[in-house]
Structure formats: structure tokens, C-alpha cells
Amino acid sequence: xxxxxxxxxxxxxxxxxxxxxxxxxxxxxLSLSVYGDSGFTLGPIRELVGSRVSLVVLERTxxxxxxxxxxxxxxxxxxxFFMSGLSTKLRAYLVYLILLPFWISILVRTYTWIIILGxxxxxxxxxxxxxxxxxxxxxxxxxxxxxxxxxLLPIVVLTCLASMxxxxxxxxxxxxxxxxxxxxxxxxxxLPLSLSGAATGGIICFIxxxxxxxxxxxxGGRRSILISNLIDIQVHQSLNWGFAxxxxxxxxxxxxxxxxxxxxxxRGRTEFSSLGVGR
Amino acid sequence: MVVNGAAIEFKKVRKTYGNFVALESFSMNxxxxxxxxxxxxSGSGKTTALNSLAGxxxxxSGDILIDGVSIARVPTEKRNIGMVFQNYxxxxxxxxxxxxxxxxxxxxxxxxxxxxxxxxALEIVRLGGLxxxxxxxxxxxxxxxxxxxxxxxxEPRVLLMDEPLGAxxxxxxxxxxxxxxxxxxxxGCTVIYVTHDQGEALTLSDRLAVMDKGLIxxxxxxxxxxxxxxxRFVAEFIGLNNIIKISGSKHDGAIVDGLGVIRFPSxxxxxxxxxxxxxxxxxxxxxxxxxxxxxxxxxxxDAVRYVVETRNGAELTLAEPRSGENSSLDPGSEIAISFExxxxxxxxx
Ligand SMILES: Nc1ncnc2c1ncn2[C@@H]1O[C@H](COP(=O)(O)OP(=O)(O)O)[C@@H](O)[C@H]1O
Ligand SMILES: [Mg+2]
Numbered sequence: 001x002x003x004x005x006x007x008x009x010x011x012x013x014x015x016x017x018x019x020x021x022x023x024x025x026x027x028x029x030l031s032l033s034v035y036g037d038s039g040f041t042l043g044p045i046r047e048l049v050g051s052r053v054s055l056v057v058l059e060r061t062x063x064x065x066x067x068x069x070x071x072x073x074x075x076x077x078x079x080x081f082f083m084s085g086l087s088t089k090l091r092a093y094l095v096y097l098i099l100l101p102f103w104i105s106i107l108v109r110t111y112t113w114i115i116i117l118g119x120x121x122x123x124x125x126x127x128x129x130x131x132x133x134x135x136x137x138x139x140x141x142x143x144x145x146x147x148x149x150x151x152l153l154p155i156v157v158l159t160c161l162a163s164m165x166x167x168x169x170x171x172x173x174x175x176x177x178x179x180x181x182x183x184x185x186x187x188x189x190x191l192p193l194s195l196s197g198a199a200t201g202g203i204i205c206f207i208x209x210x211x212x213x214x215x216x217x218x219x220g221g222r223r224s225i226l227i228s229n230l231i232d233i234q235v236h237q238s239l240n241w242g243f244a245x246x247x248x249x250x251x252x253x254x255x256x257x258x259x260x261x262x263x264x265x266x267r268g269r270t271e272f273s274s275l276g277v278g279r
Numbered sequence: 280m281v282v283n284g285a286a287i288e289f290k291k292v293r294k295t296y297g298n299f300v301a302l303e304s305f306s307m308n309x310x311x312x313x314x315x316x317x318x319x320x321s322g323s324g325k326t327t328a329l330n331s332l333a334g335x336x337x338x339x340s341g342d343i344l345i346d347g348v349s350i351a352r353v354p355t356e357k358r359n360i361g362m363v364f365q366n367y368x369x370x371x372x373x374x375x376x377x378x379x380x381x382x383x384x385x386x387x388x389x390x391x392x393x394x395x396x397x398x399x400a401l402e403i404v405r406l407g408g409l410x411x412x413x414x415x416x417x418x419x420x421x422x423x424x425x426x427x428x429x430x431x432x433x434e435p436r437v438l439l440m441d442e443p444l445g446a447x448x449x450x451x452x453x454x455x456x457x458x459x460x461x462x463x464x465x466x467g468c469t470v471i472y473v474t475h476d477q478g479e480a481l482t483l484s485d486r487l488a489v490m491d492k493g494l495i496x497x498x499x500x501x502x503x504x505x506x507x508x509x510x511r512f513v514a515e516f517i518g519l520n521n522i523i524k525i526s527g528s529k530h531d532g533a534i535v536d537g538l539g540v541i542r543f544p545s546x547x548x549x550x551x552x553x554x555x556x557x558x559x560x561x562x563x564x565x566x567x568x569x570x571x572x573x574x575x576x577x578x579x580x581d582a583v584r585y586v587v588e589t590r591n592g593a594e595l596t597l598a599e600p601r602s603g604e605n606s607s608l609d610p611g612s613e614i615a616i617s618f619e620x621x622x623x624x625x626x627x628x
Binding site: 170174177179180181189 | 335354361368370371372381384386433
């Protein structure tokens, strides 16, 4: 990379945009958590640490994000693997299909789940037809989780697929010629080389989960709200901006901490060297 | 380590992709411990032939035998064939030692043994000091050596190499050729080597097969193919050659374009096809011969190569060894040339 002033200049528009529209507002919000009407204060932070509700919601948000990401990777990786073996044409059709849900608003997709999971919904009616008693899925963490997986799965599939298509298929053949069975070739060559893609997908998924708002608001009960919903309540109902800012700060710190942890765990693993966060 | 090479037999192997024929009645016997080369232009089916032996390609018909046993139903990983690929194909997530150890790991060899044998293989290719390096930290020549070490570490009886030196520069390529040949002679494994470089093929091979469009055009020792090419294709592919059309015959010789009547060393004089003669088998003569004018003189160090034109318009290249201090002829000089009669070859096609 050349670092001449002229090439740095090319970075300027993007840097300005990010600076003005992203970094400044964030700093503003973050500062709200330590600056009140009467100057510097630790009030909101003290309030946060003392608030059982906030801690429970934070923990729940973290758990939801983790489980949803793991489920997405577990479901998405094999799907991507299957797609990586198809002909280019067939694969293109499948990618269209996978992207199809993005044409429909998240709101609509979320409401659809109410029809499926509700008390009079498809699942419960089917159960009733077989003589089972209805189950409560809607307005639980499970409903939120199911809908989040549905929304995020395409992203994980496509991230995994991109990294798999980058793998030189000749390497698997090479492994076979060197004495590896098809399973061994997968485990020893393909899997390690596609792991970074799976990890990237998982991390993107995790970070997106932390910010989910509509889904928990519509499908979760009062006991399944996530941090975004709590922040919303603080801003719109309690009008407690300082507390909302403290929650946002906590969310940001958790996100960064998770990235740092991942970086630590994969340090020196060459599988992740292509991933910015791996080294 | 010494292994007994395996004998390999291709029996009328045919491979088609849709309507396209990549390999046609490909038959070839490779003796145990022999160094066989497949030589041919790009797209002539060399890789297809290697891949069908290695198990990457299912052949359409025919059979391949190793030591007399058909490998049709033997999966790739059980064929025990070492293979070196043109693009090296090193595992990017494993270091040099990890790459070389791979075949041994797959065979369930014990840890200590793996390390010992892998390091020994690296010793052979003189890369002992680089065991911990990652592939992307290696030069092209070093990658090539790692790929070679990985292909021989499990002591396969057959070693396949698909243009292994294609990506290296000339000097390195020549050095590696010698090393490959030395290694093969020491170990005794059977080698099938693919190249499109005729010089490399002549240097390395016990025998070579010249391929074109999925067919073997000629198979023989380097000397056979150099001295007695059976077709214009082979004659042009191997070494420098003068090839001139024959347009008829008389009782005492063939009528060759631009040269007149030329007598072949055979009983019956050909009436069509081509005359082929190597540059080193054309001489300058003080008397008689065919008058010609020097068009170009190229100084080659130990020899001078002249491009001359005969009075009737045939263009010929001749090579003359340099002896003493004599300077080469200037373009425009008038000379007379004659052929070493028993080195004249008739190419039917
Ligand atoms: N998978 C394939 N599908 C269709 N054609 C192929 C395939 N593999 C090779 N070919 C064709 O077969 C011919 C021989 O290929 P190859 O054996 O790789 O030639 P070489 O190694 O001599 O350059 C080429 O014309 C190539 O285009
Ligand atoms: Mg090839």
C-alpha cells in the first residue's frame, strides 16, 4: 500500500462521512452517560449497576445473541457447504432464493411469525388436530430466537459461502491424492480453511443480534425485551436520557469486549489470518 | 530409502467430456523404476492422463493397471501415488512441516515417526531449516521443494509430476531437473512426468511419449524421437529441424521443393510427405552441393547457426561447430551446402 498524500485524500470523503454521521453522534450519546444538567456525574452509571432489570436485560441480550449466532452458524454452514458444491448457475438461483426475504420488510416477516406461532396459529392448530394441548411459543424468548434466526440466517449462509468459494478446490483433491479419505480431506483441509468465514458470519450475526428491536418488541413478552427495547423505554417513556446513554455505552463495551475475546482465542491461528479480527 | 517402483499399464484409455475427446486409445507401458515423460502442447491431454492414473478423473473406457492389477475400483487415497502439481497446491493453513507430515498423518503413522520422516524428507530437498515457515513465506522454488518432499515422504512407488517446474525461472528449473533425476535414480520409484518443454523431456526421460490432441503421436527414447521422428508434428516439436515438402520422385531420389532431387538412405524413394534434416547434419562444402546464400548468422558460443536460402528458394537452418578463431560468414555470402545422406529422414505426414 502506498501512503502518499494523494491516495490518503481518496479516503477523505468516507472518513468525513463516518466522522460526522457516526463517530460524533456516538461520542455525544456516550458523553450523555457521564454528563448531566449539572456537569460531570456518575449518576446514570450508578443507576445502571444498581438496576436489576437492566442487568437481567443485558444478560438476556447477550444470551439471545450468542444462541442465535451459534444456531445460525450450525444451520448456515452445512447449507453453504451444499451450495459451494453446486454448479455456478444453480448456485446463483439459490442465492436469489436466499436473498428473497430481504425484499420483504422485517415488520411483515415478524408479523408472519405471529400467524405461525400464535395461540390460534398454524402450529397450535396442527397440535390440536392431533389432540395435543396448545404450547406457548409466542411472546417467549423462543419466539424471538426463532424469528431472529430466520432473519439472520441468509447473512451467515452467504458469508460462509463466500469463504468456501475462495478455497482452491484443488487442495481437497491434493489431500485425497496424499491419502486422505473424503471425510479426512474435509476435516483437515476444507473445514480449517472455511472456519474464518464461519467465524466472520457468526460475529456479524452476534453484533446484529445485540441491536435487534422490532422482533423482541412484537414477538417477545414483557419478559423477553432486549437492550434496544429497554433503551427505547428509557428514551420515550421514562425520558431518562442519561440512563439510556449508560445502557448504550454498556452495549458498546460488551460488543468490543466480545470482539477482543474472539481475537484472543484465535490469536496465531492461521485459519483466521484472513479475518481482520483474527490477528 | 529405496523403494521398488511399480509397473504401470494404460490400456486403450479413452476420456471424453461431452463430445470432446480429451484422450483417445491411450496405451502405454511404463516399466518399474522408469522415468517416463508425457510431452505435448497445452491441451493435448497430458494432465487428463495423469489425473486418470491418480484417480481425479473417471475414464470413459479402457483400463489402467498398477503391477498388473486394475485400479478402476481403487479410490484415490488408496492408490498410494505421490503427486506434484504445477501450482504446488500446498495447504495454506499448515506450515512446511505440517504439509510434509500430512500424508503420514493420513496413514496413521505415530507422532515421533511422522516428525522423523518428515524432517528427513525436508532434508532430501534441502529445506531442513524452514520446517516452521508458512507456505506464503516461501519462494516459488522452495514451495516446489516442499510439494516434492510431501509427495515422496510416504515413499510411494509411483510419482506423478504435472509440469512441476513450469513456474520457475530457467536457472532454477535446470538445477531442479538435475535434482529430480538424481532423486529418482537413488530411490528407484517409477516416475511419470508431464511437460511441454522438449528440452526438459530430453534431459530427464528414459522414454517419452509425444502427445497431440489426446493421442500419442510417438513413444520412444529421447534418442529415438530425436533421430527418427515419425511425423512432422514430432519432428517440429523436438529440437530444431528443417522440414521441406516432397513433391514427387524419380528413380534416383525424391523431388524436394527448392532443392531438387535428393537421395534418401532408403530402398524406395518417397514421392510425397516431407524431408526432415537436423541443422547439424547440413554441411558447407567447398565443391559440389547446393548453392545457397547466407541470410542470417547467429552466434551461439560453441556453434554458429546460419539461415541460408538455396537458389530455388528453400530456406534451411544449419549449425556449424566453431573450431579455432575463424570468424563466421557474413549475410550475403555465397556458399554451397550438402546433407549427411544417412541422416535424411522421410516424414510420411
Ligand atoms: N473438466 C473438463 N471439462 C471439459 N473439458 C476438459 C475438462 N478437463 C480438461 N478438458 C479439456 O481436455 C483437454 C485436455 O486437457 P488437459 O489434459 O488438461 O491438457 P494438458 O494437460 O495437456 O494441457 C483440453 O482441451 C481441455 O480443455
Ligand atoms: Mg496440464
